[in-house]
Amino acid sequence: MNSELSSQQVQDIGEQGLLERLQHFCSPEIIGDDAAVLETASEQSLVVTTDVLVDGVHFSNVTTSPEDAGWRAAAANLSDLAAMGASPLGITVGLGLPGEVRVSWVERLYQGMTECLQKYNTSIVGGDIVRSPVTTLAITAFGQVHPSQIIRRSAAVVGDAIVVTGVHGASHAGLQLLLHPELRQNLKDAERTALIRAHQRPQPRLDVLPILWKILDSPSKIQNPKSKIPVAGMDSSDGLADAIIQICRASGVGALIEHRQIPLPKVFDHWLPQEQALEYALYGGEDFELVLCLPQELASAFVQHLGEGAAIVGSITSGSTVLLHDEQKKFPDRVLNFSQGFQHFGQ
């Protein structure tokens, strides 16, 4: 790219010019009509989720390249689909841009989005580009799920095991390393890079759904095929504590979480005090793992199939309290709530 092109601003080529430059990031079949048309499989429900991201509020050039901002935005929406048990059909991208934004910045944003989408076999199927005083990204993702496989927050029952599909705290650690480079002391380069990567390129866990359906398949054969799947869940985008509390509230149950069962990045052992490591995991957010509640026997088989990082972190209890328990009794029992995280990490 020559310097003239790389310094070109949105106002130099206009919204129509920008649309033309971005067309190759989009599904070819969707261009040139009032709306996109998508084929859906028969007997599937449509799942829809939407996020708005604002420059300076949800992303920033300080910690995030445009490619990473794009990846993260796409990943967050795909994670919401995964949390419902749905496979993606596509996303629409609404973009508000000040005239002085560089065209290359927008192209890099779309590059990051499409890298993430391609990894999960989906694409941008529509959008809108408008002038705005502040860069704004509005993504709507849609997916499909068989009605019998919808994962809801409200389906947890007493006795369920609580499964997390991977380690927690890495994304927040990566963000802290970007904001405070001096924290890299005591970290090898590869450890630092891995944590930052966890923040910049989170992986929506669409990959765990086929494993989940396989595990559920054997017992369901003897159940009524129309019965609901015995799984509750959501993603941990707002933190592990938030996910567990939300599921408990929606299901009218409580939970007992075993402190030592929460999977953390190995590097935390020698890098962070235990209390801080726990807080990163519970309240850091943006790990985009799934938190799923299912019968103990199925949960054990599920975790075994998922491999490293996945764990049963506790169980669903009667009542409404989410209790954090340390079997080593180094920490007293604590009730988890939403606000603790906001006090520590809120803006």
Add this chain to the structure above:
Amino acid sequence: MNSELSSQQVQDIGEQGLLERLQHFCSPEIIGDDAAVLETASEQSLVVTTDVLVDGVHFSNVTTSPEDAGWRAAAANLSDLAAMGASPLGITVGLGLPGEVRVSWVERLYQGMTECLQKYNTSIVGGDIVRSPVTTLAITAFGQVHPSQIIRRSAAVVGDAIVVTGVHGASHAGLQLLLHPELRQNLKDAERTALIRAHQRPQPRLDVLPILWKILDSPSKIQNPKSKIPVAGMDSSDGLADAIIQICRASGVGALIEHRQIPLPKVFDHWLPQEQALEYALYGGEDFELVLCLPQELASAFVQHLGEGAAIVGSITSGSTVLLHDEQKKFPDRVLNFSQGFQHFGQ
């Protein structure tokens, strides 16, 4: 509403508080999961369209109440669905808000959206509310259409009649009356109100689709049922000239438009010079009528069923020129293009 409540700002109750206040505007079944789940009929294609609207760019408190801004935003998206032949399944609403926006303003915005959606038997099925320095509204609408009934811009063929489903120019006239109240001279109150209403409360023409399918039903019975419907089209949200030119470009054809056949609001006869009336109709935009191209015989029957305002305004020709012809020869033949409208009315 007492004065304390009416002056409450978004920052006083936070995004969570605002979400709770807005829940009653949304479909009850969608609240409390990572994404909304919608049922679709079998053998339907999914149609998706998205718009971003920014305060000061796309709406303004000068000409638009929050209710009207909400109505217009919903109507524009439903019109895009109608233009594809699709019936609505729901919309998602992404909202960026400065903290000092009044809660009552947001409630009135949602009131306007839901009034429009309810009229067309659909609803808000999901959303996101975030902080932003500028009020931003990102709407994504979903609809469904049988694959054989998808209306595309690219399907016009030489000889087709060009049908408009209603009068053009009223919305732009209404906007001018709001911006320049002195223009109301020579207008009765009811005439002025009707034009302003056309601007503030445009009607997406979802109502014409059942009529269209009925008209198409008889001949299609003797056709191959899998053959595509012989209809091309889009909506006239960006002006009648834009719609005709877009269809011609996408279809690789031209058009001959009869000046005197373009349906105008009756009041234009004594209120506007002929040339200006024509410009309002061709380039004013936001009338949200459908512009459809179909065989002459079907077009005649269709227009008859649609009633007042609907008209055949011309026909599809070979070549690539969109020619405006005045049979009274008061105006010379003119080639229509995109830029003329922008020169007259662009920002």
